[in-house]
Amino acid sequence: MSSILIADLNACSRDDFVAALGNVFEYSPWIAEQATLARPFDGVQQLFDAMKTVVDQAAPELRLALIKGHPDLANKAQRAAGLTAESSAEQNGAGLDRLSDAEFEAFERVNSAYRTKFGIPYIVCARRHTRNSILRDFEHRLPNDTATEVQNSIDEIYRIAALRVAELVVSEDRLDVFGRLSTHVLDAHSGRPAAGVAIELVELSDLGISRVVTRTITNADGRTDQPLIHHRPVPIGCYELTFSVGPYFAGRQVATSNPPFLDQIPLRFSVSEPESHLHVPLLVTPWSYATYRGS
Template sequence: MSFSLDRLNEMAPADFAAAVGDTFENAPWVAEAAAAQRPFATVTALHAALFAAVQAAAPERQLAFLRGHPDLAGKAARAGDLTDESRREQASVGLDSLDEEGFARFHRLNDAYKARFEFPFIVCVRRHTRESILAQFERRLANDAAAERAAAMREIFFITRLRVAARVTGEGMPAVNGRLSTHVLDTHAGRPAAGVAIELFQLDGEKAHYIQSAITNADGRTDGPLIGGQPLPIGRWELRFAVGDHFRSRGIAAGDPPFLDIVPLRFSIAEPEGHYHVPLLCTPWSYSTYRGS
């Protein structure tokens, strides 16, 4: 259920806490602490107040809060014993459907992490690919205790900002979404390339997971973003452009088979809330790209 900011500002404290309390994992006291600071002028200010309540808590309460988060792809996830928010978030990157090898790898990392830091590994999975989550896991195991506690709190900031943005509508929404777009320019003809089939894949090790397809319009662009309305998951990606079909349709002789048929562009995303525009400029015999805006 979503709520308007105006309605939240007018609620009784107990109702306010009930409405947004579960945006912070198993910690209704966060919303209870922020309720007295109303009214909030923006949704961003609401989230800032909620997060500030965590930051102001005593170290022992902060540690208990961290310990209240679930393992990634842990036994609780397999048993379905997660909060609704955590279940949906872990499912968004396939952590609910790992094979035995993948589950065992997460289990080993979870155990190593908790033995070192005494709370579960916390990451905003909606801002990452599975490959990136594993890279973060292994990198952060080398942190000292203070650095890792700070890293966990940063991830909680991102997790809860997304949850609040999904729960509350109103002025000053947090900037939580990114955008991935493309266009194709036929530099041989000097005009946009219409009708080019494009496929988007997410890379995970040596595997390429199909995400979606699109066709360029008369402007050489897709009718909508390839990814929009959500964070762009950090990780490696690939766009595949069927330029061979495009040049054949123009009657261009480029060999049999053609010199360029499917052009793959591999790129990485590091800014989940950013705009990545990845165009293709091509002739029947060459191509180039850049990060545009």
């Protein structure tokens, strides 16, 4: 999707407005069409609030149609028939196009159970989750009643739409939909930032193959040039951050044992707040290390 200025959305025709924002809510351009009546918008927050108001005030049958317009997660038949570009990118970003057999079977089971009970697709903002946390959310929501799940579906649709709007509309204000994961390595042996430490971030999976999120190297400040995850939510789930400190100390000719007492340091941690800033630093010597939950 190409970006568009909020000023241009205020000035354009209704048809152009709908063409630009019609896919923000899945297969529901009527929401963008009705939101044009609230123009002009001071910023992206006011625009998004206007679109939410359209949904909030819509007839129950329209809200139900909005819910039913969303695809099942990791459904091979629906993927073959063709998802919207937005849904495809969002599901692929969560790794739902690369499921193990065990994960695919688990998704089929919970999708079927959810549809059987509620008569609607299970909807979750996939960009805020890992494969593990989506499956856990399925199980958490299955005991609910239908009214609760209809509202949960609308709330998740709002999260999906907010991310689409945030990436599409350029405005002085911003929607609070992105998080950040960062790290910092301090060489406590020499009392300085540790430059040149190789780092790998992996998303862990209970049923499938853990996948590498990013690989990078610390800079002169002991940080990475870019956060490990940024300009998107930090997906709920479990991760492992591995620091290659053995080669770092060897490269600085620090006396260590052979083989080194500390070579690869793996830190396992969990993310529960996708829109927050989570900082996972490492303080290290050849013989010890420490970490903490920063922000």
